[in-house]
Amino acid sequence: MAGEFDLIARYFNWPAQGEGVSLSVGDDAALLSVKAQHQLAISVDTLVSGVHFPVNTHPADIGHKALSVNVSDMAAMGAEPRWFTLALTLPEYNTAWLEGFSAGLKQAADDYGVDLIGGDTTRGSQTITVQIMGEVTPAAALKRSAAKLGDVIFVTGTLGDAAAGLALAQGDSSIYASGEKRAYHDYCIQRLNRPTARTVESRIIRQYAHACIDVSDGLLQDLMHVLKASQCGAVINTDDIPFSEALSSLHPPEQCLQYALTGGDDYELLFTVPDDQCDGFIKAMSEQQLSCQAIGYITDDAEQIINQYSHLLTATGFQHF
Amino acid sequence: MAGEFDLIARYFNWPAQGEGVSLSVGDDAALLSVKAQHQLAISVDTLVSGVHFPVNTHPADIGHKALSVNVSDMAAMGAEPRWFTLALTLPEYNTAWLEGFSAGLKQAADDYGVDLIGGDTTRGSQTITVQIMGEVTPAAALKRSAAKLGDVIFVTGTLGDAAAGLALAQGDSSIYASGEKRAYHDYCIQRLNRPTARTVESRIIRQYAHACIDVSDGLLQDLMHVLKASQCGAVINTDDIPFSEALSSLHPPEQCLQYALTGGDDYELLFTVPDDQCDGFIKAMSEQQLSCQAIGYITDDAEQIINQYSHLLTATGFQHF
Numbered sequence: 001m002a003g004e005f006d007l008i009a010r011y012f013n014w015p016a017q018g019e020g021v022s023l024s025v026g027d028d029a030a031l032l033s034v035k036a037q038h039q040l041a042i043s044v045d046t047l048v049s050g051v052h053f054p055v056n057t058h059p060a061d062i063g064h065k066a067l068s069v070n071v072s073d074m075a076a077m078g079a080e081p082r083w084f085t086l087a088l089t090l091p092e093y094n095t096a097w098l099e100g101f102s103a104g105l106k107q108a109a110d111d112y113g114v115d116l117i118g119g120d121t122t123r124g125s126q127t128i129t130v131q132i133m134g135e136v137t138p139a140a141a142l143k144r145s146a147a148k149l150g151d152v153i154f155v156t157g158t159l160g161d162a163a164a165g166l167a168l169a170q171g172d173s174s175i176y177a178s179g180e181k182r183a184y185h186d187y188c189i190q191r192l193n194r195p196t197a198r199t200v201e202s203r204i205i206r207q208y209a210h211a212c213i214d215v216s217d218g219l220l221q222d223l224m225h226v227l228k229a230s231q232c233g234a235v236i237n238t239d240d241i242p243f244s245e246a247l248s249s250l251h252p253p254e255q256c257l258q259y260a261l262t263g264g265d266d267y268e269l270l271f272t273v274p275d276d277q278c279d280g281f282i283k284a285m286s287e288q289q290l291s292c293q294a295i296g297y298i299t300d301d302a303e304q305i306i307n308q309y310s311h312l313l314t315a316t317g318f319q320h321f
Numbered sequence: 322m323a324g325e326f327d328l329i330a331r332y333f334n335w336p337a338q339g340e341g342v343s344l345s346v347g348d349d350a351a352l353l354s355v356k357a358q359h360q361l362a363i364s365v366d367t368l369v370s371g372v373h374f375p376v377n378t379h380p381a382d383i384g385h386k387a388l389s390v391n392v393s394d395m396a397a398m399g400a401e402p403r404w405f406t407l408a409l410t411l412p413e414y415n416t417a418w419l420e421g422f423s424a425g426l427k428q429a430a431d432d433y434g435v436d437l438i439g440g441d442t443t444r445g446s447q448t449i450t451v452q453i454m455g456e457v458t459p460a461a462a463l464k465r466s467a468a469k470l471g472d473v474i475f476v477t478g479t480l481g482d483a484a485a486g487l488a489l490a491q492g493d494s495s496i497y498a499s500g501e502k503r504a505y506h507d508y509c510i511q512r513l514n515r516p517t518a519r520t521v522e523s524r525i526i527r528q529y530a531h532a533c534i535d536v537s538d539g540l541l542q543d544l545m546h547v548l549k550a551s552q553c554g555a556v557i558n559t560d561d562i563p564f565s566e567a568l569s570s571l572h573p574p575e576q577c578l579q580y581a582l583t584g585g586d587d588y589e590l591l592f593t594v595p596d597d598q599c600d601g602f603i604k605a606m607s608e609q610q611l612s613c614q615a616i617g618y619i620t621d622d623a624e625q626i627i628n629q630y631s632h633l634l635t636a637t638g639f640q641h642f
Contacts, residue, residue, distance in 0.1 A: 125446030
């Protein structure tokens with residue numbers, strides 16, 4: 001069996017592409033230079049097999065997703081993602097798995113323009129921890145606590161696809177689908193396995209928005225984090241929540257809504273924009289053909305989410321414990 | 322069972338003590354300010370139960386060690402440790418374990434003056450990943466590649482204690498020991514379970530040394546990393562390798578040497594000082610009553626370690642794969 005250092009050299013020792021890396025993989029620590037006038041934004045997420053992805057997920061998808069969900073946190077903070085570390089715990093030295101994982105991770109690193117600058121490999125049950133680091137000016141940082149009364153609540157993209165994809169991946173109904181239905185299944189599973197961190201959208205959002213969060217645990221739970229931190233409430237026009245053609249075709253509206261509100265793993269951005277900034281924001285997004293949808297507004301009814309019919313909506317999104 | 326957010330709030334949401342923390346636990350990312358003229362040093366280490374510590378290790382020791390081994394990487398880089406994140410994967414919400422772990426981790430954070438600024442908690446087999454971040458001026462950074470021909474090789478403290486402690490922890494002989502012998506056993510087990518990162522020593526070392534590494538995998542393997550990166554060789558005066566009174570009392574010299582050369586987990590610093598700087602360095606260390614010992618010197622015999630009797634020493638230290 002090859003050694004730990006061989007494993008790193010073979011699968012994870014890519015030359016740094018971007019600026020700011022003085023010393024990368026292979027010393028006691030990496031050395032980075034953060035741009036002047038910028039703060040360092042840091043986030044860490046662990047993926048566990050069978051919890052954060054189905055056990056039969058392709059290793060390339062796992063590698064790609066491990067980085068995407070972390071880059072998504074940078075997008076949610078309004079930060080430019082720059083560097084990451086990988087702490088990889090594996091039960092065995094499985095060449096096929098490592099090749100797939102490494103390829104997917106490298107693809108994501110290239111997609112987002114971030115550099116792997118260090119890590120650790122250990123033996124044990126499979127656990128994948130990525131820590132992402134980025135740069136942000138203090139003025140652009142999108143804190144959860146920054147939502148203000150009257151802000152319009154937006155989301156990027158569509159919600160609920162990943163939850164529908166998870167139900168498909170855990171069941172076996174997709175095996176029997178064909179034609180258009182099969183394409184919709186594949187779309188939802190792709191949304192689960194290959195989420196796209198909204199870095200492009202974030203560059204516009206951070207010029208207009210007050211608060212922002214990424215939707216990883218379902219719309220209700222993630223919105224509640226913003227409301228708690230900002231000490232306000234929200235009205236959500238559930239009819240305005242955007243669904244994909246695939247999701248709408250596969251499921252009745254109530255099921256789509258359920259997936260969007262309490263399903264996880266969409267990694268879209270949920271953010272609040274001051275009312276008088278909305279026109280400019282929507283124009284800037286549409287000029288770059290980026291999708292966003294207003295779904296409600298911020299109220300002073302602390303930590304309460306109600307829908308347009310004045311019904312209380314309670315967050316029962318995914319919790320790990 | 323309490324939720325993920327409750328777990329973080331209860332056990333890991335300590336107020337930041339130091340400077341530079343604009344935003345800590347509880348948002349999509351933490352925000353840090355790195356001092357002007359400084360680089361950010363980053364390292365990550367995972368601890369797996371049964372691999373990096375015996376399964377019966379007290380959770381407070383695990384928490385303390387998880388941070389110490391990471392702070393040790395900062396010391397080895399010549400960096401001042403400042404902030405860390407914790408990615409904690411646990412099979413269950415075990416209050417007693419979490420209380421112990423949290424207390425040990427907090428103790429270490431206080432000991433080293435570092436702040437917990439973010440993390441992730443997930444369900445799965447127990448895996449503890451800490452990422453440490455520190456600040457270093459480019460001139461003070463102690464890279465593995467910086468050893469030069471003729472440099473004197475030093476180590477801090479004593480070597481081999483942790484390996485002896487591991488043998489004791491894995492066996493049952495310590496149960497029957499009493500008196501002085503019991504004290505020696507306890508000392509070695511303490512060295513295994515509560516390693517001290519050499520941050521105080523590092524502040525002097527970085528003023529004098531060329532290359533530095535921490536001894537985590539045994540003297541030979543860690544020295545070999547320096548020699549490979551620096552493209553040089555070394556002569557080691559094995560008679561000069563420092564042993565503790567406890568180790569020397571428990572084991573014959575050959576066994577002490579074996580533990581020091583190929584045992585792991587000592588977390589002492591191994592570093593090279595230019596010959597003409599040694600007097601000043603030794604004086605500075607002794608003024609602060611810090612222990613160090615010259616054990617050899619750097620040669621141009623690429624990547625070869627020989628002892629004073631011209632015998633080749635081969636690194637067979639601990640590898641995870």
